[in-house]
Amino acid sequence: xSLETLVAWLADAAHWQGSDGIPTRVTQHLGLSAVAVxxxxxxxxxxxxxxxxxxxxxxxxxxxANIGRALPSLAILALVLxxxxxxxxxxxxxxxxxxxxxxxxxxxxxxxxxxxxxVDQDAVEVARGLGMRGSEVLxxxxxxxxxxxxxxxxxxAAVSIVATATLGALVASGxxxxxxxxxxxxxxxxxxxxxxxxxxxxxxxxxxxxxxxxRLFLPARLPQAGHPDARPHAPSTPxxxxxxxxxxANTDAPPPLRPGAPGAGAPRRRRRxxxxxxxxxxxxxxxxxxxxPARRRPPxxxxxxxxxxxxxxxxxxxxxxxxSSQGCARARARLIGMGLKPPVTHEYSRVLTGxxxxxxxxxxxxxxxxxxxxx
Amino acid sequence: MSASEPLIRWDWVSNNSxxxxxxxxxxxxxxxxxVAAGLLISFFLSLLIxxxxxxxxxxxxxxxALYSIPSLALFALLIPFTGLSLLTAEIGLVSYTLLILxxxxxxxxxxxPADVRETALGMGYTPGQMLxxxxxxxxxxxxxxxxxxxxxxxxGLVTVTALIGQGGVGAFILEGIQRFFSTPLIVGAVLSVxxxxxxxxxxxxxxxxxTPWTR
Numbered sequence: 001x002s003l004e005t006l007v008a009w010l011a012d013a014a015h016w017q018g019s020d021g022i023p024t025r026v027t028q029h030l031g032l033s034a035v036a037v038x039x040x041x042x043x044x045x046x047x048x049x050x051x052x053x054x055x056x057x058x059x060x061x062x063x064x065a066n067i068g069r070a071l072p073s074l075a076i077l078a079l080v081l082x083x084x085x086x087x088x089x090x091x092x093x094x095x096x097x098x099x100x101x102x103x104x105x106x107x108x109x110x111x112x113x114x115x116x117x118x119v120d121q122d123a124v125e126v127a128r129g130l131g132m133r134g135s136e137v138l139x140x141x142x143x144x145x146x147x148x149x150x151x152x153x154x155x156x157a158a159v160s161i162v163a164t165a166t167l168g169a170l171v172a173s174g175x176x177x178x179x180x181x182x183x184x185x186x187x188x189x190x191x192x193x194x195x196x197x198x199x200x201x202x203x204x205x206x207x208x209x210x211x212x213x214x215r216l217f218l219p220a221r222l223p224q225a226g227h228p229d230a231r232p233h234a235p236s237t238p239x240x241x242x243x244x245x246x247x248x249a250n251t252d253a254p255p256p257l258r259p260g261a262p263g264a265g266a267p268r269r270r271r272r273x274x275x276x277x278x279x280x281x282x283x284x285x286x287x288x289x290x291x292x293p294a295r296r297r298p299p300x301x302x303x304x305x306x307x308x309x310x311x312x313x314x315x316x317x318x319x320x321x322x323x324s325s326q327g328c329a330r331a332r333a334r335l336i337g338m339g340l341k342p343p344v345t346h347e348y349s350r351v352l353t354g355x356x357x358x359x360x361x362x363x364x365x366x367x368x369x370x371x372x373x374x375x
Numbered sequence: 376m377s378a379s380e381p382l383i384r385w386d387w388v389s390n391n392s393x394x395x396x397x398x399x400x401x402x403x404x405x406x407x408x409x410v411a412a413g414l415l416i417s418f419f420l421s422l423l424i425x426x427x428x429x430x431x432x433x434x435x436x437x438x439x440a441l442y443s444i445p446s447l448a449l450f451a452l453l454i455p456f457t458g459l460s461l462l463t464a465e466i467g468l469v470s471y472t473l474l475i476l477x478x479x480x481x482x483x484x485x486x487x488p489a490d491v492r493e494t495a496l497g498m499g500y501t502p503g504q505m506l507x508x509x510x511x512x513x514x515x516x517x518x519x520x521x522x523x524x525x526x527x528x529x530x531g532l533v534t535v536t537a538l539i540g541q542g543g544v545g546a547f548i549l550e551g552i553q554r555f556f557s558t559p560l561i562v563g564a565v566l567s568v569x570x571x572x573x574x575x576x577x578x579x580x581x582x583x584x585x586t587p588w589t590r
Contacts, residue, residue: 069524070571072531075564078548082382082557163445167535170552180451184538189455196448203443 009190020178022198028174029202033162036097040104040157045150048109052116052146053138061113068106073164076102081171096168096175103164104157111153115146147218155210163203166195176202387558395544395562402543402570405533409465410526413472420473421480425506431481438474446471446535454539464536471532472525479521483514516589519582523575530571534563544570 009015016022051057077099084095119142127141143150169177179195182188388395420438424431444452449467457463487510495509511518534545542549544566551560583590 066575067572070527070531070568070575072534072545072564072567072571074534074537074545074548075531075567078551078560078564081552081560159443163443163448166445166447170538170549177447180447181538183451184454192451192454196445196451199448200444203445207443 006190006193009194015194022194025174025176025178026198026202029162029165029176029199032093032096032165032168032173032175033100033158033206036100036161036165037104037154037158039097040101040108040161041154043101044105044108045112045154048112048153049116049138049143049146049150052113053134053142055117058113058117061110065106065110068102071102073099073103073167074170077167077171091171092168092173095171096165096173099168100161100165104161107157107160108153111156112146112150115149115153116142119145148214151210151214151218155207155214158210159203159207162206163199166199382557383561384558388562395547395566398544398546399566399570401541402530402533402545402567405461405464405468405536405541405543406526406529406574409468409529409533410472410522412465412469413476413525413529414522416469417473417476417480420477421484424477424481425484434477435474438470438477441470442474446532447538450536450539459540461541463539464533464541467536468529468532472529475521475525475528476518479518479524480514482521483517484510486517487513512586515586516582519578523578526574526578527571530567530574534567543567 014021018024048061051061077095080095080098084090084098089095089098116138123141123145124137127137132140165173165175166177166180168175169181176195176199179191179198183190183192183195420434424434441449446467449470450463453463453466457466491509491513492505495505500509533541533543534548536542537545537549544563547559547563547566549563551557551563
C-alpha cells in the first residue's frame with residue numbers, strides 16, 4: 001500500500017455512496033454510539049447524582065466502576081451475543097449497543113458520584129443553614145458546582161463508546177468497524193487504514209465537540225467572587241458579593257463580571273491573562289487560598305456540619321425565615337466564594353476516576369445561584 | 376447458536392483444557408510485557424518531567440492522543456508496518472498504558488510533602504538517594520493505583536489483539552463469534568474477566584506487602 005493507492009481509494013466515487021459508502025458508515029457509527037451514550041447516561045447519571053447527593057453507596061459505586069473496568073468490551077460482546085440471540089434481537093445493532101452501554105455506565109456513574117459528593121461541604125452546609133431543602137441544595141449548589149466533572153464523565157464515556165463501537169463490526173453491525181474488519185479479512189489495506197483513521201478522527205471529534213459544548217453551555221467562572229473588597233461596585237448588576245448595603249432581591253441574573261474580564265462565552269483560558277490577582281484554585285497542591293468573608297460560619301454555628309439538628313436533619317428548620325439583607329449578601333458571597341474550589345484535587349482520585357484528560361478542570365461559579373428566603 | 380444448544384458445553388471445555396491453559400499463559404505474557412515496558416517508559420518520562428516540569432503538558436498531550444486512538448484502529452494502522460506480529464500487539468498495548476502510568480508516577484512523586492523532601496535534603500540525601508529512598512516509597516500507593524488500572528485495561532485490550540493473530544483468551548471469543556458457538560465465547564469472556572479481577576487483587580496484596588507503614 002502506498003499513499004497513491006490510498007488517495008485513489010478515497011477518490012473512488014464508489015466508496016462514497018451506497019450502503020457501504022463512507023457517509024453511510026459514519027452515520028451508522030454515530031447512531032450506534034449515540035443510542036449507547038443516551039442509554040448509559042439515562043441509567044448512570046441519575047443514579048450517580050442521587051447517590052452522591054445522599055453520600056451513600058460509595059462502596060457500590062466503586063465496585064461497579066472497578067468491575068466495569070475489568071470487563072473487556074470484547075468479553076461483554078461475547079456474553080451479550082447469546083443473550084441477544086435468545087431474546088430475538090439478532091445480530092448487529094442491538095448486541096453492539098448492549099456491549100457499549102456497560103462501557104459507559106461506570107465512567108458516568110463514578111464521575112457524577114464523585115462530583116456531587118465532593119462538592120465543598122461548607123457550601124452545602126451554608127445552603128442547608130439558609131433553609132434550602134435537599135432538592136434545592138442539589139439544584140442550586142451541588143449540581144452547578146459538580147457540572148464540569150459530570151460532563152467530563154459523559155464525555156469520557158462518549159469517546160470510549162465511539163472508539164469501541166468499532167468492535168461491533170465483529171457481530172455484523174454497521175459503522176466504521178466494518179472497514180477495519182473487512183479490510184483485515186480481504187487483505188485490503190486501503191480500506192483498513194481509511195477505517196482506522198476515520199474512527200480515530202471521529203473519537204477525537206467527539207471529545208472536541210463535548211469541550212466546545214461545555215464552553216458554550218456551562219457557566220463560566222467568576223474570577224473574584226467571594227472577595228468583596230477587591231471588586232468595584234457594578235451598579236447595573238446585582239451585587240453578589242459586596243459588603244452592605246446589600247442586594248435588593250433574589251435574582252436569576254448572571255453574576256457581575258470583573259470589569260475588563262472577557263464575556264461569559266469567552267474561552268476560559270483567557271481569564272488567566274487578564275489583570276488583577278490570579279484566579280484562585282488553579283489546581284495543584286499549593287494553590288492559594290483567597291481571603292474569605294469575615295463571618296466563617298452559617299447560622300448553624302461552628303461544627304454543626306455532621307450534627308443532627310433542626311438545621312441539618314432535613315434541611316428544614318428555623319432558618320426558613322427571611323434573612324436580613326446583610327445576611328443575604330454574606331451568604332451569597334460565601335456560597336459563591338466556596339464554589340471556586342475544585343472538588344477533587346488529589347492526583348490519586350484523578351488517576352482512579354480518569355476524569356482529567358486535560359489540565360485540572362475548572363469549576364464555574366453558579367451564575368443562577370439564588371439564596372431562598374432572602375427579602 | 377440454535378435455541379436447543381446449551382449455552383456452554385462442558386465437554387468442549389474439558390477436551391480443550393490444555394489449549395485453554397496455553398492461551399491463558401499467552402494472555403499473561405502479552406499483558407506482562409506490555410505493562411513492564413509501559414512502566415519502564417513511563418518511569419523515564421516521569422524522571423524527565425521531574426527534571427523539567429514544563430514537559431508535563433506535552434507528554435500528557437502526546438500520551439493522551441495515543442490513548443484516545445481506538446484499539447482496533449491502532450492495531451489496524453500498525454499492520455502495514457509491523458504485520459500480524461507480537462510487536463504490533465505490544466506497540467498498541469504499551470501505548471495505552473503510558474498515559475495512565477505516567478500520570479500516576481508524576482502524581483505520586485508530586486504528592487510527596489515538601490517538608491519531607493526538605494528534611495531529607497537537610498539530612499544530606501543526594502537527589503538520587505532521595506528519589507529512591509524517600510520519594511518513590513512515598514509515591515507507591517499512587518503509582519500502584521495507576522498500575523492496577525493499567526493492568527486491568529491491558530488485560531482487557533489483549534483480547535482485542537486476537538484480531539491480529541495474538542490475543543490469548545481473546546482468540547476463544549473471536550472463534551466463538553466466527554463459528555457461532557457460544558461455549559468458547561463464554562469461556563474466553565469469563566476467563567478474561569477473571570484474569571483482570573485476579574490481577575487486581577494480587578496487585579492490592581502486593582501493595583500492602585511493600586508499604587507496611589500505611590497499615
